[in-house]
Amino acid sequence: MKDKLRNIIQYKESIFWLLQISGWIAFCAIRTLNGYAHGRDPEYFYATLFGTLGGFIITLGLRYIYQKLRSVSPPPVTMLLSVTTAVVIGSLIFSTVEVWTYVQTYEPDWNPRGWEFLSNALYDVFVLLTWTGLYFIINNQIELQEQREKYLHAMAEAHQAQLKMLRYQLNPHFLFNTLNAISTLVLDKQTKEANNMLSKLSAFLRFSLVSQPMQKMTVDEELYALWLYLDIERVRFQDRLELDFEVEDEARQALLPSLLLQPLVENAIKYAIAPLENGGSIMLRAKVEDNQLVIVLSDKGPGLQEHRDDGFSSSGVGIANTRNRLEQLYPEEHEFDIGPNSPTGLKITIKIPYEVKETNEDKLSEVAE
The missing domain is CATH 3.30.565.10 (Histidine kinase-like ATPase, C-terminal domain)
Structure with missing residues (x-):
């Protein structure tokens, strides 16, 4: 049973990193192609790349926060407020990183303020909310599978114990x-x-x-x-x-x-x-x-x-x-x-x-x- 649980943990890690890396690569590719479709220069790729790296690192921080929250199992309202706060703060940081990398690598004179910055932040809120939703859905599915494995193992143990009782x-x-x-x-x-x-x-x-x-x-x-x-x-x-x-x-x-x-x-x-x-x-x-x-x-x-x-x-x-x-x-x-x-x-x-x-x-x- 310990080996099976260890395999499940390794499976969870493998699934996370596979989806994390492939997801952010897809995000970078879509943003880059969208920029090219709107007439951006090839150098726009670097702005998108560094901004994507920022999002990649921020979501690792969100993952750490979510793991801590799941380990203490707070009430649903507390959980919802904590996740919402983490997403909003993460989105503001993500937008700041994107703006900074865009200015440093592509358009030095760009200085978004007010609604322009807010619209970019709202877009990043949507991105991080999507990431958060997928994180919880996938983890819940894996945990359900883990609980099912434990249940089947317990049933098998009970089944074998009953047979031993009948046999010995x-x-x-x-x-x-x-x-x-x-x-x-x-x-x-x-x-x-x-x-x-x-x-x-x-x-x-x-x-x-x-x-x-x-x-x-x-x-x-x-x-x-x-x-x-x-x-x-x-x-x-x-x-x-x-x-x-x-x-x-x-x-x-x-x-x-x-x-x-x-x-x-x-x-x-x-x-x-x-x-x-x-x-x-x-x-x-x-x-x-x-x-x-x-x-x-x-x-x-x-x-x-x-x-x-x-x-x-x-x-x-x-x-x-x-x-x-x-x-x-x-x-x-x-x-x-x-x-x-x-x-x-x-x-x-x-x-x-x-x-x-x-x-x-x-x-x-x-x-x-």
Whole structure:
């Protein structure tokens, strides 16, 4: 954010000097051409040039005054009076400089007084008022852009914080059950099985903590994390947990939010496997259809009435959490449907845009274009 603000400040400076220099060059050219059109000699250019330099320096002084006024943010009336006073005084100085340079460089005998000097001063008032108006309009537009950048940055930070909150919530029941199972294996002197289960738990925790909430992974990588989790649960449920996964080859390289499916599978184990004496099965299907990644997760448990969607089931990230993550990442481009499975159980269907990792060849082709 600091770099972005620094870029905005540099952008403001660049815009000011570009407009300041080009504007006064245009002013000098117009005054010179107008003088030539009225029969002035070529030396008139020097009078116009030095007068323009005077206006250039005076407007730098006005800029300094305006910056000070903007920094203290006075009431509108005070601001208006201050700006008007600065413009009037600046115009009188500008006219004096123009008259002096005109006399010194072009017409030594010219000595404007009264209305002649006043008309020249009023013209300079118009010039400086135009400069002042453009200064405030352009600066206000840049400040609006700066505020918009800050707002978008704050929204992005809030968005990422919300995703982290949704993502970094590990089920204490899962940890408790896993550690309890490891303890039981140790007490039964099944050290090999206990060590194997501990290694899988460590690999799963490492994978879940390393992956970022904004990060997307391939379906293959998601399945790897899912199998780490399910291998741990298989130690608990043995033959009571049956798995049936079918993933099309094209879908394996599709991208999806990291660890999106694990809370849903955990939810299915909690409500479709654990309560049943004979256990049950969990089915997962993934395919690409109409440029969308379609994932269907279903079980043969008691059905929808037994599942909870209160935001606290399945490690606090269950169905409600997954829905929120999808809404954050794909606001208008996803589907998340929950319904009964046939003949029994629950079926969850997820549809998100089909994306794949960008390869080096893709990046090179983009650069070439």
